[in-house]
Amino acid sequence: MSTQFEVSAVRRSRAFRHPGGAGRIEPGHHAAKRRQRVDLVLWGGVTVILLSVVLPLLLVLKISLEPPSALNTFPHWSTLLPHSLTFSHYTTIFKDSQFLGSLKSSLIIAGATTIVTLLIGGPAAYALSRLRFRFRTTIMAGILAISFFPMVAIIAPMFIQFKELGLLNSYFAVIITDTVFVLPLAIWILAAFFRQLPPDLERAAKVDGASTLQAFWHVIVPLSAPGVVSAAILTFISTWNEYLFANTFLFDASKWPVTVLIPNFEQSRLVPDYGAQAAAALVVTIPILLLVLFFQRRIVSGLTAGAVVG
Amino acid sequence: MSTAAVRLGRQRSRSRSERHTAWAMVAPTVVIVLAVAFLPVLETMWLSLHHSTASSSLSNPGGFAGLRNFSALFSDPVFAQSLKYTAIFTVVAVPIELVIGMGVALILHRRFRGRGFMRAIVLIPWGFPLAIAAVLARLMLQSPFGILGFLLQQVGLISSSSSVLSNNTDLLIGVIVVDVWTSVPFIALLLLAGLQTIPNDVLAAAKVDGATPVQSFFRVTLPLLKPALLVSLLFRTLQAWAVYDLFYVMAENNIKSLSTYVYQGVINGDVLSFPPATAAAVFTFATSLAIALVYIKGFGVRTVQDA
Numbered sequence: 001m002s003t004q005f006e007v008s009a010v011r012r013s014r015a016f017r018h019p020g021g022a023g024r025i026e027p028g029h030h031a032a033k034r035r036q037r038v039d040l041v042l043w044g045g046v047t048v049i050l051l052s053v054v055l056p057l058l059l060v061l062k063i064s065l066e067p068p069s070a071l072n073t074f075p076h077w078s079t080l081l082p083h084s085l086t087f088s089h090y091t092t093i094f095k096d097s098q099f100l101g102s103l104k105s106s107l108i109i110a111g112a113t114t115i116v117t118l119l120i121g122g123p124a125a126y127a128l129s130r131l132r133f134r135f136r137t138t139i140m141a142g143i144l145a146i147s148f149f150p151m152v153a154i155i156a157p158m159f160i161q162f163k164e165l166g167l168l169n170s171y172f173a174v175i176i177t178d179t180v181f182v183l184p185l186a187i188w189i190l191a192a193f194f195r196q197l198p199p200d201l202e203r204a205a206k207v208d209g210a211s212t213l214q215a216f217w218h219v220i221v222p223l224s225a226p227g228v229v230s231a232a233i234l235t236f237i238s239t240w241n242e243y244l245f246a247n248t249f250l251f252d253a254s255k256w257p258v259t260v261l262i263p264n265f266e267q268s269r270l271v272p273d274y275g276a277q278a279a280a281a282l283v284v285t286i287p288i289l290l291l292v293l294f295f296q297r298r299i300v301s302g303l304t305a306g307a308v309v310g
Numbered sequence: 311m312s313t314a315a316v317r318l319g320r321q322r323s324r325s326r327s328e329r330h331t332a333w334a335m336v337a338p339t340v341v342i343v344l345a346v347a348f349l350p351v352l353e354t355m356w357l358s359l360h361h362s363t364a365s366s367s368l369s370n371p372g373g374f375a376g377l378r379n380f381s382a383l384f385s386d387p388v389f390a391q392s393l394k395y396t397a398i399f400t401v402v403a404v405p406i407e408l409v410i411g412m413g414v415a416l417i418l419h420r421r422f423r424g425r426g427f428m429r430a431i432v433l434i435p436w437g438f439p440l441a442i443a444a445v446l447a448r449l450m451l452q453s454p455f456g457i458l459g460f461l462l463q464q465v466g467l468i469s470s471s472s473s474v475l476s477n478n479t480d481l482l483i484g485v486i487v488v489d490v491w492t493s494v495p496f497i498a499l500l501l502l503a504g505l506q507t508i509p510n511d512v513l514a515a516a517k518v519d520g521a522t523p524v525q526s527f528f529r530v531t532l533p534l535l536k537p538a539l540l541v542s543l544l545f546r547t548l549q550a551w552a553v554y555d556l557f558y559v560m561a562e563n564n565i566k567s568l569s570t571y572v573y574q575g576v577i578n579g580d581v582l583s584f585p586p587a588t589a590a591a592v593f594t595f596a597t598s599l600a601i602a603l604v605y606i607k608g609f610g611v612r613t614v615q616d617a
Contacts, residue, residue, distance in 0.1 A: 038523075042417060042422060043422075045417040049414060050431060052491070053432065053434055053435060054431075059450055060449060060450070063450075120338045120342065121339060123336070124336045124338070127331075127332040127333075127335035128336065131329075131331070132328070133328075136332075139340060142340075143339065143343060145602075148548055149598065150548075150551070150568075150598050151552065151569070152568070152591050153351050153354055153591050153592075153595040154346070154351060155576050155591070156353075156354050156364075156576050156587060157350045157353035157354055159364060159576055159579075160368055163364070163365075164367060180342060180346040180347050183342070211327065211331070212327065212331040212332070213331050213334075213335075241437075241438075241442075243554065243559075244554045248573060248576065248577065259555075262441070263445050265445075277445065277449065278446075281442050281445050284439070285437070285438055285442060288437040289434060289437060291437070296429060296430045303499055304503040
């Protein structure tokens with residue numbers, strides 16, 4: 001509706017200025033000039049985007065590859081490029097039991113959260129998108145509302161409860177709170193995926209006497225790999241990156257995931273080791289970068305399904 | 311009984327069993343969501359009305375305080391500062407992200423060599439953990455060896471590289487820049503998805519009618535993008551309002567956000583800092599809800615898909 005209105009408004013205003021539509025005939029060189037200018041804007045924009053993504057990473061890469069002495073010299077134009085390279089920071093962190101432990105913690109937390117979220121959220125997304133029952137929309141709205149909740153709104157009582165249950169400083173505390181906050185995204189992605197499957201997929205199975213659950217398990221689940229992959233990747237990335245709950249519920253440095261350990265990296269040593277910190281920061285982002293580069297299209301379709309839900 | 315009646319009866323029992331199955335399938339989600347999100351929010355409100363500490367229990371949250379925690383909160387200069395910084399952060403960062411995100415989306419929507427590669431590149435900052443991005447920024451600004459501090463000093467943006475992480479205004483700018491870096495991809499992706507739904511012939515029609523690119527952007531593209539724009543605004547505003555990682559890692563004790571204020575109070579856990587923290591948590595929750603309602607009711611953001 002509004003589209004047509006807008007277009008006709010443009011049309012009317014142009015027609016008024018250019019009776020007979022004479023305005024659309026442009027001299028050849030004029031059009032070519034405009035195209036050139038547009039190309040310049042396009043490639044200028046592409047360059048700026050590329051540089052603003054890559055330059056910060058290169059600067060940190062430089063810090064991670066320089067010998068410690070270079071970090072103690074004042075920056076100057078001549079120090080923009082590294083003078084000598086060393087992998088010592090990388091050998092340092094891969095010998096550091098605390099860093100290796102944090103990689104393990106991150107894997108446990110993000111992996112478990114992803115599995116639990118899919119196991120709980122998958123059936124829920126199916127019921128919410130393809131079955132009829134009372135309060136369906138209420139439940140959908142309730143789940144969506146959680147993505148509006150600030151995470152700090154629950155940390156005080158959860159802290160007290162975890163303490164009473166002896167669960168403070170356990171992976172479980174972080175996994176369960178992380179799960180609740182990624183569930184909306186996972187359920188939305190999966191529900192959007194289930195919704196676009198043909199409507200009578202399960203009907204044939206049901207005519208043959210299968211129950212709703214059997215139809216879900218034998219007909220829908222085998223077809224849902226694309227949706228599940230999107231949901232799994234986004235859940236994993238957002239849990240790998242999660243900081244607040246891990247920082248609140250885990251005290252023991254040996255249980256810290258990478259997001260909690262690395263900001264504290266230089267303080268946990270006698271001499272601040274910025275080189276090792278830079279190396280660690282890059283290393284823990286590599287799995288995420290690989291996921292992003294390999295599953296770019298899955299991520300984009302998941303994000304847009306998860307956010308553009310109207 | 312006629313066969314039709316039998317079939318009807320079978321259908322009825324089938325739809326009843328379908329309802330039961332549906333409930334069984336959503337039950338785990340409903341239980342965990344109630345137990346770990348909705349109930350805790352109510353418990354936070356309950357705690358905020360008491361003189362509680364981190365070592366009190368929910369059944370015995372300390373003496374009843376009425377609204378005294380809230381009056382203590384609103385007279386706390388540290389909270390006032392947290393609120394101020396969070397508000398400035400949200401009001402400055404989100405519009406900048408929206409404008410840049412729009413530009414990036416328009417560029418990525420064009421056909422050019424290497425577009426697929428650029429779309430992957432743009433995703434990288436989005437995949438970065440915020441806490442780690444903050445560490446990287448700190449490394450580059452760290453006095454006196456930070457390379458970014460040096461560059462900013464050379465172009466005259468700051469007076470001395472040592473001031474970047476110690477001056478509150480510079481710190482806030484730094485936090486905003488990192489937030490822009492990590493958030494633009496999300497907005498650009500949503501807007502790009504929106505751009506792709508605009509039929510080509512609509513824009514072609516505008517062009518045939520002699521609309522300049524600028525005209526057709528403002529009068530055709532932008533109105534059609536409104537839903538995607540509002541959804542990304544809604545999500546980004548709420549995320550910015552609840553910002554924690556960036557403030558905590560980059561500006562640990564210098565400037566606070568609402569979320570780092572709550573966190574600090576909960577972690578300290580004593581009778582002086584825990585009660586105002588619970589009140590601040592309630593405040594953050596209520597204001598977030600208000601922001602969401604303004605977007606949903608006021609601007610008509612559609613969030614729940616119809617049956």
